[in-house]
């Protein structure tokens with residue numbers, strides 16, 4: 615929650631259109647070092663698009679994305695221009711966990727986690743093995759290092775995916791509905807892993823519909839509606855006594 619480490623992520627005036635449809639109409643937000651920020655919004659409101667714009671999996675139509683003080687791309691003539699080389703540090707410093715974990719099926723848990731440090735960071739093999747072991751242990755999978763994804767539960771696979779992102783030692787972690795594809799009985803172990811990460815000081819921007827988790831973990835909650843941050847506040851305000859009618863309506867539907 616502290617500001618002492620400064621901002622890890624700042625987004626200014628971010629817009630994103632697909633053809634004639636403007637999905638994001640001017641987003642401003644910041645995530646300070648160590649903060650957990652939860653982004654809520656109805657299906658189709660643009661939450662995934664916003665997360666994908668942070669690491670330029672989608673190219674914003676306008677606005678600025680600043681990561682650790684470095685702006686990515688420049689706005690010119692109504693478009694955001696960037697060089698491919700600018701994206702390399704971003705992709706290395708921003709970890710992302712999706713709904714579908716997409717582990718390599720022919721690799722063990724440890725090999726999956728080693729892949730990024732090997733191919734992106736080009737670290738020596740022994741160091742990659744050590745990192746993979748360390749981060750798999752951190753997500754509670756020390757005894758599953760040599761298991762193939764098909765021999766792991768959905769919750770265990772998602773924890774491997776979290777370890778895979780952590781092994782890059784990112785400055786910011788993005789979670790996009792990381793528990794939405796899981797059987798209900800497996801959701802808790804993944805949320806607990808995410809909460810542990812936050813408690814250890816990881817900076818996180820999280821899209822989730824798990825309001826109890828949001829209440830427990832978030833320093834700040836944002837509600838995205840009609841392409842804008844419609845309301846924001848600490849969880850015990852936004853989730854408990856929201857000011858805006860739209861926010862109340864959304865929360866009623868997810869209670």
Ligand code: ADP
Nearest residue numbers: 632633637655656657658659660661662663664
């Ligand atoms: P959410 O994650 O909040 O459910 P999304 O960011 O996935 O919302 O989508 C927001 C809107 O943008 C939706 O109307 C979706 O159809 C549209 N959209 C997302 N990605 C694309 C794309 N690549 N091309 C065209 N439309 C898209």
Ligand code: MG
Nearest residue numbers: 661662663790
């Ligand atoms: Mg989405």
